[in-house]
Amino acid sequence: MSLTLPARDWFRAPEGAEKLWIGLALLWCFVLSLMMPYWHFKGKQNSRGEAYAVAPMDFLERTERFVTANQVGEHNGFPLVEPAPGGEAYLFARMWSWYPVLKLREGETYRLHLSSGDLQHGFSLQPLNMNFQVLPGYDHVLTITPTSKGTFTIICNEFCGIGHEHMIGHILVE
Known part of the structure; x- marks a missing residue:
């Protein structure tokens, strides 16, 4: 050598x-x-939204109060919730679901609160090109104004375990 x-x-x-x-x-x-x-x-x-520290169970409790106060029906076994125009809307991510299903009005502005109860999840709103990271322990607040009617699918784009491919949610805009 x-x-x-x-x-x-x-x-x-x-x-x-x-x-x-x-x-x-x-x-x-x-x-x-x-x-x-x-x-x-x-x-x-x-995103230029706001973010606040929050305990996952406290955020889940807020989400449950929101669902109880604003539920208008069911969609695929999940509560269908319609917040007041210009109001607050809550989405809670956990293995392997987005909770609840939101029903929003076209042209109205909402403050959308996102958080996770367990792992990092990805909030990907299809067919729009909107992606956001949802972390446990944080209340992420996004201001959104739907500009078109239809059913928008929420997909988790961060691998979150065995049932990841089933983590699909919906936002209905009328």
């Missing part, structure tokens, strides 16, 4: 086209770094 040492001139300074490509790469990194604040504030890609 023999080891060979690299030649003494193994490193060469960039020259010609290499300098151009390195310069373009650095310039692109600089442009993308400047665009991050723009995307955050003007791109409407990140």
Whole structure:
């Protein structure tokens, strides 16, 4: 067995086209770094909602009070709940369900409270491209205004165990 040492001139300074490509790469990194604040504030890609620390059982208790006060029926075995326009709506994530099913009105604004009782879950509202991380111990508040009627599906996009593929919820907009 023999080891060979690299030649003494193994490193060469960039020259010609290499300098151009390195310069373009650095310039692109600089442009993308400047665009991050723009995307955050003007791109409407990140939530500007509020977040509060909350015990999971306290949030579940608030959700149960919300369901009791606003239930208007059932949908696929879950309570169908219609909050007052401009009011508060609660969604509780737990293995492997979103609780309850919300019924909202088109054009009305709601404060949607999201939390988890057990694990990190992903709130992905389809067919819209809305994604949000739902963490236990936090009450995430999103201000939403439905702009079209229909049934919107909530999918958990964070793996949460064996029944993850069944974690589907609904928001009905009329």
